Amino acid sequence: MTGKHKGVAKFVADQNENIYISGCPCHLVHIAAQKAAQKIPIKFEDLLVDIYYYLDKSSKRNLVLKICQLMCEIKTHKILKHVSTRWLSLGKCLERLLEQWDALKMFFEQEYEIEKKKKGKTKKKQLFINPSESFFMAACDYIIKKLPVNDPRALLHHAEVVDVKVRSNQKFCSVEYFIDKLSMALVSDTASDKNSMKDQLEVQFAHYQIENLSPDITDTERIDITWNMIAKIKGTDGKPKYSELSKLMLGILVIPHSNADSERIFSQVRKNRTETRPNLSVSTLSSLMVVKTYMTSTDKKCYEHTYTPKQLKSAKSATYQALQN
Structure with a gap:
């Protein structure tokens, strides 16, 4: 899409020399996080699973963690379980991990001191405690390389x-x-x-x-x-x-700084125009998208909206005509 020689960006630039083309910052940040995560000697998914099961069956460990949470003045929330087949759970689990970070750090420091003499059982605890400068360095290096942050003409x-x-x-x-x-x-x-x-x-x-x-x-x-x-x-x-x-x-x-909104619309279109609804007309699809976008912007469910008698009459009339046809 953004190729300099044969991509859409090159075609658009030929039509308008003043156009400014930049990669989507959301995607660039996502890729930067991926590359930075490769510098960490342990996978986030494994870390989340290991921490969950380390605490899951031990009431004693949960009690110690709760004490650490109270000492750090953090809410006494449980550590969530990450399920690899449900990839959306990863974000919530990471948010909970960051929320409980100080308490978990204190907890594992205590556990490390207790079990440091046991070979092979403290490796991941030590990795959890060690700083992650390499993560931030890799992320910053990629962002500085890809984003025109130092270009005075940008x-x-x-x-x-x-x-x-x-x-x-x-x-x-x-x-x-x-x-x-x-x-x-x-x-x-x-x-x-x-x-x-x-x-x-x-x-x-x-x-x-x-x-x-x-x-x-x-x-x-x-x-x-x-x-x-x-x-x-x-x-x-x-x-x-x-x-x-x-x-x-x-x-x-109002200059778009990301294509996330456009891709979100594409996703909504695919969810509405499915294999079971291949004959959905463009006008109907457009109306559905307008209504759903409006509902999303107002943060209200469909059953929470109020409709005028004229709107309800039009909806009933359209339903009747569709059934007759």
Whole structure:
């Protein structure tokens, strides 16, 4: 897909030389974790299984672990069992392992001191205690190699301009970079061409850098909410003070940084258009996807939604017609 010579990326780049192509960060981080895990002398799956069975049948060990949990002020949760045939259990088991890490470390340190004279029974306990610098070094080496983190010409470098907490350290050249990339979508009624828009943005950016923004704006959890609040700041003339600048920053924020959403849609399509439903029309499939995406975004189940009488009547009518046909 992202091949430089014959991939889709090369075809798209030939059509638009200004396009920015980068590998999906989610996939890159996943691969980095895989490569880093190879540096650890024990497999995570084996570690989870060994810890579970080491504690499973011993009430004494569970009692000692509970004491360690209380001493570390950690919730007294049990260690989950990982089943290799249910690969989704791996994530939950690892989360529980990390949650109980301090207590488990204290527990195995005590066990190691007790059983260190027994040969062949402390190897994995020792591996559990030893630091994993090689894991982090391998992960960082791969990420630095694959992601353009040090390329001053890269989009990721210039995108730091949206961070309001470091606005005094940013330069207008980063704004100019996105003016060239997004100018067609940013020209408004008050900016008749690119030059006038650049002049307005330069003035607004200079004022923004010295603006004393309130903590209510800078301390928000989401950067898009921050820029929505900045867009509402008005000048002495009663008009929005950062109208063009906020539009540019929000335009930067909508640049896709991963293809996870697209692949999630592909997965949903495969789950709905199955071998038992091969004749499902595109319009029906599209409607199903819209409804399911909406339900996912609102975090509500289908039976929790309320429907208008008109919607219910339309649904009943469509069902009746389908049965008649």
